[in-house]
Amino acid sequence: MSAKRPGPAPGRVAAEPVRGRASLRTIAAASLIGNLIEIYDFILYSFVAALVFGPLFFPGAEPWLGTLYAISSQAVAFVVRPVGAVLFGRIGDRFGRRTGLILTLGMMGLATVLLGLLPPYSAIGAAAPVLLVVLRIMQGLAYGGEWGGAILIAVEHAPAHRKTLYGAIPQVGATLGIGLAAGSLWLLGTVVSPATFRLWGWRIPFLVGAVLIAVGVVIRTRIEETPEFRAARARSHSTVRRAGLSATLCEGGRPILAMILNWQAAAVAVLTFATGLLAFVPRHVPGLDAADVQIGMLIATVVVAPVTVGAAWLGGRLGRERVLLIAGVFTIVWAFPGYWLIGSGHPALLWLAMTVGLVNYGLTNGVIGATMSEHFPVRLRYTGLSIAFAVASVLGGAVLPIPALAWSERLGGSTLPLALVFLVGGLCTVGGALWTKRLPKFGECTPS
Structure with a gap:
């Protein structure tokens, strides 16, 4: 008598494998390119807001306050991300990951075109900042549903032994x-x-981004639905219909909280070194300007992309939670030395501080996708991942950095508030990594 083949673990739905390397390469390319395009559009606003949106859309305020208002207007996008996470998470868990991803990319593209064409305050008065905020809300809603879908389209297509690597690919994008x-x-x-x-020059990258969005939509319409989602829907269509916010919070409440903590080091690093330094350095660091920060971001991304892939490899050997722990500790250690180098006024030291400071972003990116995915059942996974990422972005991208910038201004340009925010992000990630290791997987809803 032959032994029975073991079935899937409790809570896991057996998935059809993706056959052929070409198919996996297509999925990897689609998840990388789509996330690259969408984060390009989303972050582009952050950069331009710090550079020119203050005088263009908030001209009545003192220059620094106008810049702070412009940066605060982008915070609205972070605040509405959870709404987008719930909306597109519901779509992705009920109708499929592919459907959710096409809709988010289309919404981001529309908002980006309109941003590139938006008249300034001098042309249409108070309607200009109002429309600016409305379009930023559209971007926030779209990106709230983008990240979870991009991770799942990669992870749920990948073979079991490569889920960590494929979960890292959208983050490379x-x-x-x-x-x-x-x-x-x-x-x-x-x-x-x-x-x-x-x-008018600031408009060009937005309009170019809209063209890239159209390319991304075409690519995403050509990919298939994930095998794990198809298998879950085939097994029980009623199970897919029961996906929703209440079910996600019940079965995935603790994983969501843990993942929010895990994300803080990376979220704080990216937002303080992107938007924060573009607003801070030209005003408070003699000898440096916005171009120095932009060059620093270019150097940092060239380094962080391979770090992300290396972290995925390391996660398969040391464990994903340990890599997250390393990212948190690294953030704590670098907080004060990094900002001391930024305040030195030397371009090379600024670039060093930014590059090393964003290593934690690469370490987190390498393992976070697969780590988060394994803590939610298939029918709730899109919503669970999206909510965790969205709320983490609100905290790390708006609640912490913007008050720190205002506090820094009151202290005459001190880097202390920014360094403290960096430190808090690292402490949160350390706590989240330790907690994640003790959590049950596949979203079991156990009574407390």
């Missing part, structure tokens, strides 16, 4: 998207004069 946004602005700044850039 995110890193490259940040670099592309910084690089496009730096290149534009070398081609046109500062006055021309403020007048």
Whole structure:
């Protein structure tokens, strides 16, 4: 008598494998390119807001306050991310990951086109900042549903022994998207004069991004639905219909909280070194300007992309939670030395501080996708991942950095508030990594 083949673990739905290396390469390319394009559009706003949106859309305020208002307007996008996570998570868990991803990319593309064409305050008055905020809300809703879907389209297609690696691929795309946004602005700044850039040059990257969005939508319409989702729907269509916010919070409440903590080091690093330094350095660090920060972002992304892949490999050997723990400890250790180097006023030291400071982003990116995915059942996975990422972005991208920038201004340009935010992000990630290791997997809803 032959032994029975073991079935799937409790809570796991057996999935059809993806056959052929070509298929896996197509899925990897689609998840990387789509996330690259969407993060490019989302982060581009952050960069431009710190550079020119203050005088263009908030001209009545003192220059620094106008810049702070512009940066605060992007915080709205982080606040509405959880709404987008619930909306597109519901779509992705009921109708499929592919459907959710096409809709998010389309919404981001529309908002990006309109941003590139938006008249300033001098042309349409108070309607300009209002429309700016509305379009930023659209971007926030779209990106709230993008990240979870991009991770799942990769992880749920991948073989079991490569889920960590494929979960890292969309994050490589995110890193490259940040670099592309910084690089496009730096290149534009070398081609046109500062006055021309403020007048109309800033619009060009937005309109180019809209073209890239169209390419991304075409690519995503050509990929198949994930095998794990198809298997779950085939097994019990009623199970898929029971997906929703209440079920996700019941079965995945603790994993969501743990993942929010895990994300803080990476979220704080990216937002303080992207938007924060573009607003802070030209005003408070003599000898440096916005172009130095943009070059630093380019250098950092070139380094962080391979770090992300290396972290995925390391996660398969040391364990994903240990890699997250290393990222948190690294953030704590670098908080004060990093900002001391930034305040030195030397471009090379600024670039060193930014590059080393964003290593934690690469370490987190390498393992976070697969780590988060394994703590939710298939029918709730899109919503669970999206909510965790969205709320983490609100905390690390808005609640912590923006008050720190305001506090820094009151202290005459001190880097202490920014360093403290960096430190808090690292402590949160250390706590989240330790907690994640003790959590049950596949979203079991156990009574407390």
